[in-house]
Amino acid sequence: MTAETQGTLAQAAQAGLAIVGEVSVGFPANRSGYGQSTYGNTQPQTEEATWLRVHPDGTATAFAGKVEYGQGIRTGLAIEVADELRLPLEALDVVLGDTDRVPWDMGTFGSQSTARVGLQLRRAAATARETLLRLAADRLDLTLDELVCADGRVTSKSDPTRGLSYADLLQGQSLVEPIAEEPALTSIEDFTVMGRDEQRIDAVARVTGRAVYSQDVQVDGMLFAHVLRPPSFGAQLEAFDASVAEQMPGVVQVAREGNLLAVLAESDEAGELAARVVQAEWSEQPGQPSRWDMPALLLDSGAEDFTMQEAGDLDAGFAAADEVLESTYYIPYITNAPMEPRAAVARWDGGRLEVWAGTQRPFGIRSELAQLFELDEAEVRVIAPEIGGGFGGKSIYAPAAEAARLARIAGRPVRVAYSRIEEHTWATFRPAALIRVKSGFKRDGTLTAWEFRAYHAGERVNIGRRGSETPYDVPNVQVSVARSDSPLRSGSYRSLGGAPNHFAREVHMDEIAERTGLDPLEVRLRNLTHPRFRRVLETTAERFGWGNPLPEGHGQGIAIGLDVGSYCATAVEVRARGSEVRVERVEVAADCGLIVNPEGARNQMEGSVVMGLGTALYEAIDFEQGRLLNAGFARYRVPRIVDAPRINTTFTGDPDTPSTGAGEPAIVPIAPAISGAVFDATGERHQELPILRHR
Amino acid sequence: MPQLHVNGEAREAPQGIRNLLSYLRFDLGLTGTKYGCGEGLCGACTVLVDGQPLRSCMTTVGAVAGGRVTTIEGLADNGDLHPVQRAFVEESAMQCGYCIPGFIMGTVGLLNREAHPSREQIREALADHMCRCGTYQRIQRAVEHVAGSGVATQGGS
Numbered sequence: 107m108t109a110e111t112q113g114t115l116a117q118a119a120q121a122g123l124a125i126v127g128e129v130s131v132g133f134p135a136n137r138s139g140y141g142q143s144t145y146g147n148t149q150p151q152t153e154e155a156t157w158l159r160v161h162p163d164g165t166a167t168a169f170a171g172k173v174e175y176g177q178g179i180r181t182g183l184a185i186e187v188a189d190e191l192r193l194p195l196e197a198l199d200v201v202l203g204d205t206d207r208v209p210w211d212m213g214t215f216g217s218q219s220t221a222r223v224g225l226q227l228r229r230a231a232a233t234a235r236e237t238l239l240r241l242a243a244d245r246l247d248l249t250l251d252e253l254v255c256a257d258g259r260v261t262s263k264s265d266p267t268r269g270l271s272y273a274d275l276l277q278g279q280s281l282v283e284p285i286a287e288e289p290a291l292t293s294i295e296d297f298t299v300m301g302r303d304e305q306r307i308d309a310v311a312r313v314t315g316r317a318v319y320s321q322d323v324q325v326d327g328m329l330f331a332h333v334l335r336p337p338s339f340g341a342q343l344e345a346f347d348a349s350v351a352e353q354m355p356g357v358v359q360v361a362r363e364g365n366l367l368a369v370l371a372e373s374d375e376a377g378e379l380a381a382r383v384v385q386a387e388w389s390e391q392p393g394q395p396s397r398w399d400m401p402a403l404l405l406d407s408g409a410e411d412f413t414m415q416e417a418g419d420l421d422a423g424f425a426a427a428d429e430v431l432e433s434t435y436y437i438p439y440i441t442n443a444p445m446e447p448r449a450a451v452a453r454w455d456g457g458r459l460e461v462w463a464g465t466q467r468p469f470g471i472r473s474e475l476a477q478l479f480e481l482d483e484a485e486v487r488v489i490a491p492e493i494g495g496g497f498g499g500k501s502i503y504a505p506a507a508e509a510a511r512l513a514r515i516a517g518r519p520v521r522v523a524y525s526r527i528e529e530h531t532w533a534t535f536r537p538a539a540l541i542r543v544k545s546g547f548k549r550d551g552t553l554t555a556w557e558f559r560a561y562h563a564g565e566r567v568n569i570g571r572r573g574s575e576t577p578y579d580v581p582n583v584q585v586s587v588a589r590s591d592s593p594l595r596s597g598s599y600r601s602l603g604g605a606p607n608h609f610a611r612e613v614h615m616d617e618i619a620e621r622t623g624l625d626p627l628e629v630r631l632r633n634l635t636h637p638r639f640r641r642v643l644e645t646t647a648e649r650f651g652w653g654n655p656l657p658e659g660h661g662q663g664i665a666i667g668l669d670v671g672s673y674c675a676t677a678v679e680v681r682a683r684g685s686e687v688r689v690e691r692v693e694v695a696a697d698c699g700l701i702v703n704p705e706g707a708r709n710q711m712e713g714s715v716v717m718g719l720g721t722a723l724y725e726a727i728d729f730e731q732g733r734l735l736n737a738g739f740a741r742y743r744v745p746r747i748v749d750a751p752r753i754n755t756t757f758t759g760d761p762d763t764p765s766t767g768a769g770e771p772a773i774v775p776i777a778p779a780i781s782g783a784v785f786d787a788t789g790e791r792h793q794e795l796p797i798l799r800h801r
Numbered sequence: 802m803p804q805l806h807v808n809g810e811a812r813e814a815p816q817g818i819r820n821l822l823s824y825l826r827f828d829l830g831l832t833g834t835k836y837g838c839g840e841g842l843c844g845a846c847t848v849l850v851d852g853q854p855l856r857s858c859m860t861t862v863g864a865v866a867g868g869r870v871t872t873i874e875g876l877a878d879n880g881d882l883h884p885v886q887r888a889f890v891e892e893s894a895m896q897c898g899y900c901i902p903g904f905i906m907g908t909v910g911l912l913n914r915e916a917h918p919s920r921e922q923i924r925e926a927l928a929d930h931m932c933r934c935g936t937y938q939r940i941q942r943a944v945e946h947v948a949g950s951g952v953a954t955q956g957g958s
């Protein structure tokens with residue numbers, strides 16, 4: 107299961123060609139107060155690491171601290187390196203998310219940090235190419251501009267029979283090169299792999315069952331932990347009696363450390379059976395809020411109001427309006443519910459700790475573990491295997507520490523794997539939000555004033571700031587976001603607060619359309635001059651056939667969105683009948699700048715649409731005084747194949763604009779577009795989610 | 802000792818009651834069959850028993866004794882992908898891939914019953930499978946592709 111442990115710099119001294127460079131390239135830009143790491147990651151300890159190795163056999167391996175959770179990053183990075191290094195995709199391997207082998211990374215969540223790592227790898231590959239060219243120039247006694255790299259070979263431009271393969275050039279060599287200051291990056295027109303519709307390089311492993319996820323990791327001597335979870339949030343373990351459980355077959359011990367109580371057994375089922383007869387006494391925390399307390403709680407506990415956007419004079423703007431409209435929007439807690447529940451395996455070897463954990467933040471988890479056990483970070487290795495979905499949430503990964511604590515007690519490796527119910531209850535939730543919007547506008551739909559006050563539940567101040575600014579042209583504007591108390595553990599989710607903020611703003615634009623008798627598309631266009639925004643909106647409307655007559659009971663809706671630099675517009679057609687709403691088709695246009703892998707990007711758009719459809723129509727966490735009432739798929743509905751619409755995606759971005767990521771933008775406009783379509787079909791305005799609960 | 806066949810190999814069933822999914826994953830190391838819910842609701846654990854799909858999380862080894870169990874690992878023939886596997890690769894019908902072995906087994910089971918399923922039959926047969934990454938459109942396309950292509954799709958029986 108485990109590969110040779112080796113420091114990233116130690117690797118550099120091996121045979122072949124190693125390209126080393128600085129590691130802190132993964133930080134996303136600190137734009138409008140979000141995007142920065144909020145988890146207190148320890149800074150990298152080494153300044154340099156190996157990013158790329160070209161092996162003596164002419165193949166290459168790229169190293170990145172990112173992880174693969176379905177976004178196709180392994181393929182995306184491989185494509186970038188293949189293009190720069192002039193190697194076929196098959197000759198490339200990409201090692202991800204193993205803290206002993208890859209450059210430090212803050213975590214895989216912001217699309218921008220991923221773009222930056224991709225760029226760093228391209229620079230490393232271009233450096234390698236230049237190095238290989240120099241080696242060939244020496245060996246062939248030609249000048250650099252007489253040579254060209256293609257398909258893993260350096261050849262003479264004038265005489266293609268004169269050439270050397272990368273393998274020939276690296277025979278017996280052991281070179282280390284720093285990433286060049288300004289390596290000659292390949293221009294977009296010369297890409298041969300990038301921008302083509304590539305299949306995933308890891309697809310075959312996924313269809314044959316060979317891909318290993320955290321839930322699949324098994325090591326020699328491993329015990330299965332069955333953790334006894336508290337009956338409600340915040341409950342403390344007072345006492346327990348495990349005398350019967352400890353006598354049961356297959357049970358090795360019942361371990362307790364603080365609030366952590368677990369049966370450790372030789373098999374999963376032995377542990378589960380024995381856990382049923384452990385008597386545990388918990389003291390519960392009384393007086394915890396319930397689902398129906400949320401709107402008032404969000405409003406009353408709002409603190410640390412942060413101004414995101416401010417211009418002009420609101421009072422003057424409202425005074426200049428023909429009409430003023432005030433509305434309140436409510437978005438409940440939802441759960442990420444990745445198909446793979448979190449799992450971790452921990453193994454101690456003397457003072458060294460190894461943990462397999464499918465987290466989006468292997469280096470961050472390494473820091474946490476090192477702190478918890480008072481170890482040097484170098485003594486902790488975290489390996490993120492394939493991750494069965496995360497959608498932002500697997501930045502927080504409690505089973506890693508649980509497994510490590512239990513393994514230390516047991517003196518054997520331990521596996522902690524969440525059940526679906528545990529995943530639902532003990533992971534994190536997309537925070538609930540309450541948003542108040544007050545707008546002033548002319549009879550022709552032109553905005554004169556925009557006041558947007560959002561209250562997002564959460565421990566961290568910046569949880570709800572994303573996507574709160576309005577892209578519409580309005581001279582008098584104030585947008586502020588407050589952090590409110592969160593009775594449930596809030597965590598990240600695709601676009602996080604961006605989707606709730608967009609829901610409020612875009613539904614409000616529909617209401618303005620209704621008041622002014624304008625078409626929802628028209629009211630948006632009248633207030634929008636940003637060229638990239640207009641292009642996605644106009645493209646979507648045109649491809650959708652906006653305004654064409656629809657069958658009885660059908661309705662159309664449209665919305666726009668911006669998420670971390672990517673522009674998106676979505677139009678939907680729904681059919682509403684009785685208490686059912688079906689989304690029939692969805693048209694998306696997105697501008698994410700340069701697209702490395704169009705097929706992968708389209709896949710992400712479709713995934714965001716389906717996920718957002720769930721948030722719009724079905725999903726809400728139900729809880730009462732610290733207890734979850736709808737854990738598990740029997741009580742929490744997520745979209746299934748029968749709910750899936752036809753989705754068509756168009757990319758409108760300019761390839762000369764930097765890549766801004768395709769994983770999240772399409773989730774921000776989908777819920778308001780559905781709400782608009784339901785209004786069009788039924789005349790019912792939905793300002794609260796999920797729509798089906800309120801019909 | 803009751804016997805069963807797993808991917809063509811004869812196995813002795815373990816003593817006592819053993820969950821089929823746990824047995825496959827932890828006793829035989831066939832971790833391609835996934836745990837998603839343990840409640841029969843997501844399809845991630847789907848295997849074929851005598852060619853028909855079954856939720857292994859809801860079944861004991863004893864219940865399938867005497868049967869031929871096929872898991873995702875047993876689908877490819879000497880390294881040649883099964884047509885359904887190939888269709889999923891060609892249509893990029895996956896993101897994280899965690900649900901995919903279950904979908905593939907469900908699809909092979911469907912095609913064993915009905916060689917040319919309609920769009921509606923496909924949706925109905927796969928309605929109990931969940932893909933949280935939302936790749937349904939691609940899955941649908943992959944299944945339609947293989948169902949319409951007329952290639953022999955028999956497998957796992």
Ligand code: FES
Binds near residue numbers: 838840856857858
């Ligand atoms: S794990 Fe068996 S159906 Fe979900």
Ligand code: FES
Binds near residue numbers: 494495896900933936
């Ligand atoms: S591909 Fe991730 S759950 Fe289906």
